[in-house]
Amino acid sequence: MIAIKELSVLFQSAVKAGADKCFRDGRILKNQLSLSEAYAIYGRADVDRWITEKLIVTHTGGIGISRKSILRSELEAVAFKSNRTSYLPVAER
Known part of the structure; x- marks a missing residue:
């Protein structure tokens, strides 16, 4: 059961x-989120830790574009496997 x-x-x-x-x-x-969008959804500490632990990879834009982004699918997969059952946006915590 x-x-x-x-x-x-x-x-x-x-x-x-x-x-x-x-x-x-x-x-x-969008398929990709900027770092600031990822921070707003999951929190800066968690996103930075996941990057440091190489659980997610940041990608830099094309020629002349220095903005870093993260694939939404990678970010969601790591967040789902995290020990938290749900995430609230930073503003709602």
């Missing part, structure tokens, strides 16, 4: 995956 908490996590994951697919297919979500 599956525990209620496990079932809750499964449903949350399924809803998030479905919503993300709809947003990506509708081109509402």
Whole structure:
């Protein structure tokens, strides 16, 4: 028998995956996030730690563009595997 908490996590994951697919297919979500966008969603300390631990890789833009970005899929995968069950934007903490 599956525990209620496990079932809750499964449903949350399924809803998030479905919503993300709809947003990506509708081109509402970007494939890459800037560092500042990642910090706003997951917090500076966590994002910097994940970069330091080489769990996520930053990418630099094209010629003449120095802005660093992170692939949304990599960032979400690391965040999902983190020991926190959910993330609140920094403003809501």
